[in-house]
Amino acid sequence: MILPRYPLTTGLELQTFEFISEGTKGRIPKLVLFTQTNLRDFYILSFGDKDKFTGDIDDKVISNNGDSEKVLATVIATIYAFTDKYQDAYIYATGSTKARTRLYRMGISKYLSEGKRDFEIYGELKDGWDDFKKGIDYNGFLVKRKKS
Amino acid sequence: MKIKELNKRKVPIVKIDKSLDRYNGLVLSPDKLEKANEVLRTIGLPKQWTNK
Numbered sequence: 001m002i003l004p005r006y007p008l009t010t011g012l013e014l015q016t017f018e019f020i021s022e023g024t025k026g027r028i029p030k031l032v033l034f035t036q037t038n039l040r041d042f043y044i045l046s047f048g049d050k051d052k053f054t055g056d057i058d059d060k061v062i063s064n065n066g067d068s069e070k071v072l073a074t075v076i077a078t079i080y081a082f083t084d085k086y087q088d089a090y091i092y093a094t095g096s097t098k099a100r101t102r103l104y105r106m107g108i109s110k111y112l113s114e115g116k117r118d119f120e121i122y123g124e125l126k127d128g129w130d131d132f133k134k135g136i137d138y139n140g141f142l143v144k145r146k147k148s
Numbered sequence: 149m150k151i152k153e154l155n156k157r158k159v160p161i162v163k164i165d166k167s168l169d170r171y172n173g174l175v176l177s178p179d180k181l182e183k184a185n186e187v188l189r190t191i192g193l194p195k196q197w198t199n200k
Contacts, residue, residue: 011169
């Protein structure tokens with residue numbers, strides 16, 4: 001099932017994606033970044049609002065634009081696009097706050113059966129990685145595209 | 149391929165804007181990077197992957 005999502009723009013390297021959220025508070029530009037770490041193929045996913053004037057990103061703001069489902073579907077689409085190019089990438093995601101980490105968890109839970117067809121999905125516990133299950137309060141998440 | 153078919157793809161069709169490459173490698177949140185490094189140092193990658 002493909003949910004409605006926003007059109008995406010990306011750079012040549014497919015590491016930065018931009019889309020416009022359209023909702024009750026107007027048009028809000030959003031950025032999704034896949035930042036490489038010093039471990040080969042290990043990337044951090046960051047997501048936030050783009051300042052219309054400076055281009056800076058705020059990953060702590062809560063927009064409440066009334067389109068969270070479409071935004072989530074769009075972020076998931078960026079993971080598909082990114083891992084289409086970087087097929088061996090590990091993507092680590094954690095929220096900038098506990099509340100946001102919880103939102104990520106709820107988002108993953110919602111699309112878990114669909115997501116597990118294409119990705120290996122792990123939840124971060126204090127002492128290791130757990131095959132992602134619903135209802136567990138993970139600290140972060142790690143995904144890797146399955147080989148087709 | 150028609151637009152409807154394109155919209156059904158899991159991998160989206162994306163428009164290219166070279167100016168977005170300026171964000172590549174940007175560490176948006178140093179805390180998050182530090183946390184990721186700490187995770188890698190303490191628990192590493194899932195055993196299922198390291199044993200492959």
